Amino acid sequence: MTHQSKIQAPAASQHVGDGLPPGTTLCNGQYTVDKYLNAGGFGITYLARDSLGRRVVIKECFPNAICCRAGEAVRLRSQTFDVDFSRAVELFQKEARALAHLQHPNIVGVHQIFEANGTAYMALDFVEGTDLFDMIDYSPNALTPEATRELAVILLQALSYVHRNGILHRDISPDNILLDTMGTPVLIDFGAARQGASQASRVLSRVHTVKDGYSPQEFYIAGSAQSRSSDLYALAATFVHLIEGHPPPNSSLRLAAVAEQKPDPYRPLLGRFPAQDQRLLAAIDQCLNLFAKDRLQSADAWLDALSGRQSTAAVAPPAAAIPRPPQDDPEIESKIAELVASNHQAIEADSAHPTAPAAQTRTPDPEAEKRAAERAYWAILNEDPADWAPQTAPDPIPASAQIETSAPPARRQRRFSLSALLPWPSRSARDGIQTNV
Known part of the structure; x- marks a missing residue:
């Protein structure tokens, strides 16, 4: 997927067609839009200033498959999408x-939620700095082995905090990890994780919801169970990119290769990079197992592996690196069948009219449809209610998970920084380019 975290001058058509123009005020004048940042299938992001002149990021609920812009207001493309859009706004707010x-120094903070222009918005921290994609492009050798390990520890601590609060990120990749001007890594863009779009409606199923190279194979199959280990796969793939210079092969291609009794195209890191921390490499390799049950099951388990508290026998290269015949592994055979069926459904959806409502083949059940829509949209967003999710996933997130009551570190208390380990200035400090969510 295209890297979109940089602030770039948008094309005129983007402003006219979708984005609010600069100078637009929101929330009774509390925020003023400075510029369009980027857009995905489900939202538009802006750089703005609050009433005190401080920079913030505004994210707008804007599922462009079912809505459009009429002046500043958001309008439905068809009244048939009224229920879908209402649920989208409601669950965006939730x-x-x-x-x-989530008050944590390494997680982007949400300041306010409000409604305007017929939709919903959230105001988030503005993080000045550079993302890991830019760091790889402009300073490929900037991260020493010591800094790489320290970055892993910081991000795992942040991810552990996220998971303890019952939330999955679902979109970890180099462009969603920023380093601010002090070298502090910050996880951003939770709202870009939309793995359940194919369950929401035929129209929303057309939106690309995976990041090739970073998404685990369960993200490619509609309805597959997702768990903490899904985020660990994406984080491990991000570190493969940092260490090796490119992400691992797509997990769907890896799964197909193993099913055809061919070698897994992923080459384990362990033993190939002697300067790197070998415990880190072993943990990365294990978290890149194709099947969730074979991965480390939590960020805390990964941290234990780094510290040596977990037996090194449990941290090994992916078992899928040794091809096994599909007939000897029902899970591989089943996953391939699901992947093929999912691809067929995607092809059929592409051939259908994008705005045609789904045909009714039986008497609709309003309550069942409402519950199905809510389940789908929670997958599109971030929550992972266990009472809706398939129960085959290892280590599921409890539906009743409560927000931690213990006082977390203050968001602006930048304790976890790589500044002492980074031999390079941030890109924004060099040439004034800002980056953000």
Whole structure:
């Protein structure tokens, strides 16, 4: 997927067609839009200033498959999408409230949730600095082995905090990890994780919801169980990119290769990079196992592996690196069948009219449809209610998970920084380019 975290001058058509123009005020004048940042299938992001002149990021709920812009207002493309859009707005707000409780120095903060222009918005921290994609492009050798290990520890501590609060990130990749001007890594863009789009409607199923190279194979199959280990796969893939210079092969291609009794195209890191921390490499390799049950099951388990508290026998290269015949492994055979069926459904959806409502083949059940829509949209957003999710996933997130009551570190208390380990200035400090969510 295209890297979109940089602030770039948008094309005129983007402003006219979708984005709010500069100077637009929101929330009774509390925020003023400075510029369009980027857009995905489900939202638009802006750089703005609050009433005190401080920079913030504004994220707008804007599922462009079912809505459009009429002046500043958001309008439905068809009245048939009224229920879908209402649920989208409702769950966007619920999502924002859950994220607003995550007060952590290495997680982007949500300041406010409000409604305007017929949709919902959230105001988030503005993080000045550079993302890991830019760091790889402009300073490929900037991260020493010591800094790489320290970065892993910091991000795992942040991810552990996220998971303890009952939330999955679902979109970890180099462009969603920023380093601010002090070298502090910050996880951003939780709202870009939309793995359940194919369950919401035929129209929303057309939106690309995976990041090739970073997404585990369960993200490619609609309805597959997702768990903490899904985030660990994406984090491990991010570190493969940092260490090796490119992400690992797509997990769907890896799964297909193993099913055809061919070698897994992923080459384990362990033993190939002697300067790197070998415990880190072993943990990365294990978290890149194709099947969730074979990965480390939590960020805390990964941290234990780094410290040596977990037996090194449990941290090994991916078992899938040794091809096994599909007939000897029902899980591989089943996953391939699901992947093929999913691809067929995607092809059929592409051939259908994008705005045609789904045909009714039986008497609709309003309550069942409402529950199905809510389940789908929680997958599109971030929560992972266990009472809706398939129960085959290892280490599921409890539906009743409560926000931590213990006082977390203050968001602006930048204790976890790589500044002492980074031999390079941030890109924004060099040439004034800002980056953000």
